[in-house]
Amino acid sequence: MLEIDVRKQRGAFALHVTFAAATPGATALFGRSGCGKTTIIHMIAGLLRPDAGCIRIDGTVLFDAARGIDVPAEQRGVGYVFQDARLFPHLSVRDNLLYGSRRARGRPPRLKFDDVVELLGIAPLLGRRPHGLSGGERQRVAIGRALLSQPRLLLLDEPMAALDEPRRAELLPYLESLRDRFSLPMVFVSHQYAEVLRLADEVVVLDRGTVAAHGDTCAMSRSPALRAIVGPESIGAVVEGTAGEVDAPTGLARIQVGAGQLLVESADLRRGQRVRIQLLARDLIIAVAPPAGLSVRNSLSGTIDGLAPDGERAWLVSTDIGGATLMVRVTDDARQALELTVGQRVWVLVKTVSLRGHVFAGANRPPR
Amino acid sequence: MLLDADEWQALRLSLDVALWSLLWNLPVATLVAWVLARRRFPGRTVFDAFVHLPLVLPPVLTGYLLLLLFGTRGPIGGWLLRTFGVHLVFTTAGTVLAVTVMTLPLMVRAIRLTLEGIDAGLEEAARTLGAGPVDRFCTITLPLMLPGILAGAVTAFAAGLGEFGAVITFVSNIPGVTRTLPLALYTALQTPNGDATAARLAATSFVLGLGGLVLSEWLARGLRRRLGRGAA
Numbered sequence: 069m070l071e072i073d074v075r076k077q078r079g080a081f082a083l084h085v086t087f088a089a090a091t092p093g094a095t096a097l098f099g100r101s102g103c104g105k106t107t108i109i110h111m112i113a114g115l116l117r118p119d120a121g122c123i124r125i126d127g128t129v130l131f132d133a134a135r136g137i138d139v140p141a142e143q144r145g146v147g148y149v150f151q152d153a154r155l156f157p158h159l160s161v162r163d164n165l166l167y168g169s170r171r172a173r174g175r176p177p178r179l180k181f182d183d184v185v186e187l188l189g190i191a192p193l194l195g196r197r198p199h200g201l202s203g204g205e206r207q208r209v210a211i212g213r214a215l216l217s218q219p220r221l222l223l224l225d226e227p228m229a230a231l232d233e234p235r236r237a238e239l240l241p242y243l244e245s246l247r248d249r250f251s252l253p254m255v256f257v258s259h260q261y262a263e264v265l266r267l268a269d270e271v272v273v274l275d276r277g278t279v280a281a282h283g284d285t286c287a288m289s290r291s292p293a294l295r296a297i298v299g300p301e302s303i304g305a306v307v308e309g310t311a312g313e314v315d316a317p318t319g320l321a322r323i324q325v326g327a328g329q330l331l332v333e334s335a336d337l338r339r340g341q342r343v344r345i346q347l348l349a350r351d352l353i354i355a356v357a358p359p360a361g362l363s364v365r366n367s368l369s370g371t372i373d374g375l376a377p378d379g380e381r382a383w384l385v386s387t388d389i390g391g392a393t394l395m396v397r398v399t400d401d402a403r404q405a406l407e408l409t410v411g412q413r414v415w416v417l418v419k420t421v422s423l424r425g426h427v428f429a430g431a432n433r434p435p436r
Numbered sequence: 437m438l439l440d441a442d443e444w445q446a447l448r449l450s451l452d453v454a455l456w457s458l459l460w461n462l463p464v465a466t467l468v469a470w471v472l473a474r475r476r477f478p479g480r481t482v483f484d485a486f487v488h489l490p491l492v493l494p495p496v497l498t499g500y501l502l503l504l505l506f507g508t509r510g511p512i513g514g515w516l517l518r519t520f521g522v523h524l525v526f527t528t529a530g531t532v533l534a535v536t537v538m539t540l541p542l543m544v545r546a547i548r549l550t551l552e553g554i555d556a557g558l559e560e561a562a563r564t565l566g567a568g569p570v571d572r573f574c575t576i577t578l579p580l581m582l583p584g585i586l587a588g589a590v591t592a593f594a595a596g597l598g599e600f601g602a603v604i605t606f607v608s609n610i611p612g613v614t615r616t617l618p619l620a621l622y623t624a625l626q627t628p629n630g631d632a633t634a635a636r637l638a639a640t641s642f643v644l645g646l647g648g649l650v651l652s653e654w655l656a657r658g659l660r661r662r663l664g665r666g667a668a
Contacts, residue, residue, distance in 0.1 A: 113564050141563040142571075148564035154557050158579045158662075167575075171566030217565045 070095070070221065070253060074111050074121040074131075083107055083277035089270050091126055091221070091253035096264040096285075099274035100297055105257040108274075109223045112255065113148045114141030125221055125253070145175055147219030151226045153206040155198035161209050162194040168217025175218040179250060184212045187249060188242055204235035208242060215250070224256035228263065243267055244429070261298045265289070265306060265346055266428045273297065289346070290386065290395055292376070300379060304348035307392045311337040320365075320420065327390025328368035331420050332427050346426040349378075349397035353417040354385055356406050366418035368394070372410050375403070383408075387416055439636055445612055446620035447640060453528065453616055454596035457536035458589055464536075465543035465592075466585060470577070472544070473551040488541045490602070495538065499605025502534055506606070530607040531614045535596045542595055543588035550584025551577070583659040587652045594648025598641060617641050 070091050076083045083104045089095040097105040110116035112123055114130065122132040130139050130146070147168070155164050165185070169177070185191050188208040198206060207227055214222055227243070228236045240263070247254060247267060258264050264271055264285070271288040273281040281293035288294065289306035309325035314334045321334035323343050330345065337343065359367055373393070374386035381400045385408055386393055394416050398408070408414070439447065472484055490498045506513035506524045516522040524530035554577065562572035600618040607614040609623060621637040624630035 115560055115563070140568075141560075142566050142568050144564075145566075146564065148561070150557065150561060152557070154555070154561040156558060156562075156576060167562070167567075168565035171571070173566060213565065 069124075069126060070255070071122070071124040072108070072112065074108070074118040074123065076107060076111065076116070076118050078107075081277060085272075085274070085277070085279055086121075087272050087279055087282050089253075089255070089272070092251040093269040094247045094254040094256065094267050095270045095272060096268035097255065097257045097272050097274060098259070098261070098264050098268075098297070099280075100259060103274040104277045105259075105274055106225055109148070109225055109255060109257055112221070113146050113223055114139060114144045115148075128220075142171075143173070145173070145218070145220045147214030147217050147222040149207070149210050149214050149222070149224040149227050151229050153198075153203075153210040153230075155201075155206055155209055155213070157198050159198075160194070161190065161196050161198065161201075164198065164209055165190075165194075165212050165216055168213055172216075172218040175220070177218055179215050179218060179252075181216060183249075184215050187245055188212045202235070203231050204238050207231065207239055211242070211246065215246075215252075220253070222252055222254045224254065226257050226259070228260070240266060261294075261302055265344065285344070286392075290393060301350060302348070303378075303384070303395065303397070304346050304351070305393055305395045306344060306346045307394070308342060308344050309392075311339055311341045311343050313339060325368075325389070326392030328370075328392075329366075330368070330418060330423075331365045332423050333420060337427075337429070341429060344428045345423060346428075347394055347418060348422070348426070349384055349395045351419065351422040352394065352396040354387070354396045354398060354402075354406070354408070355415040355417060356408075356412070357415070359415055359417060362417070363419075364417045365420045368416045368418070370394070370414060370416060372408060372412045372414055375408065375410060385414075387414060389416065439640070440633070442611065443620065443633060443637060443640075446615055446617050446637065449528070449531075449612065449614075450597045450616040450618075453531045453535050454593050456532045457539060457596050458593050460532070460536045461540055461543050461592055462585070462589065465540055465547055465588065466578075466581065468540070469544045469547035469551055469581075469584075470573075473548050474556065487544055490538050491541045495599070495601025496605050498538065499534060499602035502530075502537065502602065502606040506530070506533065524607075526607050526610060526614065528613055531603055531616065534602040534606045535599045538599050538602050539592035539596045543585075543592045546588030546591060547581055547584040550581050550587075554580045583656045586659060587656040590648050590652035590655065594645050594652075597644050597648075617644075 070089045073086045085108055097108060099105055107116065111118050117138060118131060118133065120133045123130045129137050130144050131137060156167065188211060190208050190212055193201060193205055193209065228239055231239060244267065256267065268285050270284055272279055273288065273291065273293045281288060281291040286306045286308060289304065295303055307325045309323040312322040312324055314321040314337060319333060320331045321337045323330045323332055368389045370387040370389035372385055373388045376384045378384040378397055383398055383400060383403045385396045385398055387396060396416060468487055504510055508514060508517055508525060513524055524533055558576055559572050562576045567575065598618050603614060603616060604619055609615050609619045617637060617640065621634055621641065624634040624637060
């Protein structure tokens, strides 16, 4: 468990953040620029001193203002991947990687040099100097360097912010396998919602120095606090499921989600794999009778468990499909015509092609 | 061959003095430059100005101030004499001190310039990787400062060979003890028929100074290439 309770006053900006995140697990600090995300991980790393509060990880106190404890950054065993990599220019990639592991202070070497190098695909770079590397390569070396310091917690400050789109796409799978292969607690900062959806087990939504919402990624995807940050068009429930049989002729995979099933176009899904799917509220259709004669491949029956106004003249209909909750955006007109009310039996229709780019391979660990 | 015995003596003394003051200056200038570039403390501006004073004061005045402080009746000079029996006035050690004080700001400036070009974020990164203050200074900051230190050292050495005003004021002009190249040159100019000696000494100084500057630039460029340009 990572427990954070910190206050910091910086000029007119007041930060007061309290949350506890499960370990191991990937926790995203999500919010707009200037909401205090980087300040928080600086405090966890020990690079910035909170005015008050405490920071604990798995029972170890890193900072406690009341008890006068402030473990120096170099003794915290907290790995930090900076936005700008910060590789040491006078050392080779290999020596950069080994810098932290040589100073691991008796922490057991859980992460092996060869494994990390292989996972990050940096073996061909070992003999080179940092200044010849591309942005993505630098960031991978920086991640490797932090991992090999055998940290009890890995912090990543917008590790992809300095990269262009192709480089991001290149780095993302490495971060995913990092999360899945080593059971290492991770806290990462992001203002990219797509990144959060792919990587995070838990999301802490920050707004102007305070926690606006906090929960697991699926629950957070339905939080009203998100709307202000990601905009109405990105609103949509995220559900997790397990990939079933992949039907070769149609190229479709059946994903068990709650009590229902979703057909998705299967690029490289394996049977039994955990899958995370974002179902955008604007793409879903609600029906009050079992639909027939439609091209829509997915029809999930459920019960309305909430109705909330969504901007002007629209509503978000929250529907429980038995162990998972979907959100459907309808116009006020449609709501009235269908007389939608809480407790009503409905069918939620999902076009399979609308899920393109919204199906992510989830963490291969059992759902919590 | 080209120089006579007295001229050789002046050259040897100059090289000796410049080398010794360089050895003193290396740690001092590195530390001062680091403190000025990386630390914020009350009185920093005053300290900064104090270190750089010899650059702007007339060297004769610096020599005079040294005389007041390090003379046998001066607060520091008197103490040194009583405690260690060290004489500075009219000695080669005093010459070294005068040259050290005069060339310190040159080295501090060169090192500080390099240091300010080093991303302080690298030291932060080293911290998160478990390196304590001394460790990260030795493994990150110092190697990256090396171009500045080398460039500063060569410049300071070359300038040290030519220091005149502070030396002649503080330790006078004693052949073989404090008469360095520029003092010998000055003496030659004051002597009837000293033109030939003056010309040889002038040429020697010229070559040493120019060589120093070229070497300094060349070393700095080579090191920068090795360390890689820009931040990583």
